[in-house]
Amino acid sequence: MQVFAWCFGALGAAMVVRKALRQWLKQRRQQQARKRALVAMKESAEREAAAKRAAGGGEGGLGDELEGGGAGDAAGGVCVVCMEQPANMVFVNCGHMCSCIGCALKLKRPLCPVCRTRGDAIRVFKP
Numbered sequence: 001m002q003v004f005a006w007c008f009g010a011l012g013a014a015m016v017v018r019k020a021l022r023q024w025l026k027q028r029r030q031q032q033a034r035k036r037a038l039v040a041m042k043e044s045a046e047r048e049a050a051a052k053r054a055a056g057g058g059e060g061g062l063g064d065e066l067e068g069g070g071a072g073d074a075a076g077g078v079c080v081v082c083m084e085q086p087a088n089m090v091f092v093n094c095g096h097m098c099s100c101i102g103c104a105l106k107l108k109r110p111l112c113p114v115c116r117t118r119g120d121a122i123r124v125f126k127p
Contacts (some may be wrong), residue, residue, distance in 0.1 A: 001010065041095060079103050081103035085094050088123060089101055089122065091112040091120070092121070094115050
C-alpha cells in the first residue's frame with residue numbers, strides 16, 4: 001500500500017511542477033513579446049521621423065504619434081467599444097490604441113477589439 005501512496009505522491013508533485021513550469025514559460029513569452037512590441041514601436045517611430053525629416057517636414061517621433069490617437073484617428077481617438085471615452089489603452093502585441101480603460105477591463109479575454117489579437121493592454125497617459 002505504501003508503494004501506491006509514494007507513486008501517487010510523486011505523480012502529484014510532478015503535475016504541480018509541470019503546471020508551475022508552464023506558467024513560468026507563459027510569463028516569459030509574454031515579457032519577450034512586450035519587449036519586441038516596444039522595440040518595434042520605437043523603430044517605426046524613428047523611421048517615420050527620418051521620413052518626415054527627409055521629406056522636409058517638422059519634428060516627428062513617438063510624441064506626435066501618441067497625440068494623433070492611433071487606431072481611433074478616424075473617430076477622433078475615442079474608444080471603439082463604447083464610442084464615448086477617449087482611447088487610452090494600448091494592446092501590446094498589435095499596438096492598437098483603441099479602447100478606454102473601462103472597456104479594456106470589462107473584456108473577458110484580453111483581445112484587441114480591432115484585430116482580435118490576444119495580448120495585454122497597457123494604459124497610456126497623454127500629456
